Amino acid sequence: xxxxxxxxxxxxxxxxxxxxxxxxxxxxxxxxxxxxxxxxxxxxxxxxxxxxxxxxxxxxxxxxxxxxxxxxxxx
Numbered sequence: 001x002x003x004x005x006x007x008x009x010x011x012x013x014x015x016x017x018x019x020x021x022x023x024x025x026x027x028x029x030x031x032x033x034x035x036x037x038x039x040x041x042x043x044x045x046x047x048x049x050x051x052x053x054x055x056x057x058x059x060x061x062x063x064x065x066x067x068x069x070x071x072x073x074x075x
């Protein structure tokens with residue numbers, strides 16, 4: 001088990017450390033409580049990140065219309 005602290009996790013994810021603590025309070029992030037300290041298992045976090053990964057939409061080629069000309073615009 002490889003444990004890291006909140007600041008290290010925030011740096012890895014590119015988020016403020018306050019976001020990490022907020023996600024802990026709401027129990028959205030897997031964490032380990034060691035007395036007054038909060039630590040994170042790197043393997044569990046990697047799995048958590050994979051579960052929250054979003055697929056990328058295919059991009060529209062440059063110059064291509066966004067929708068066919070015969071299709072009316074929605075109101």
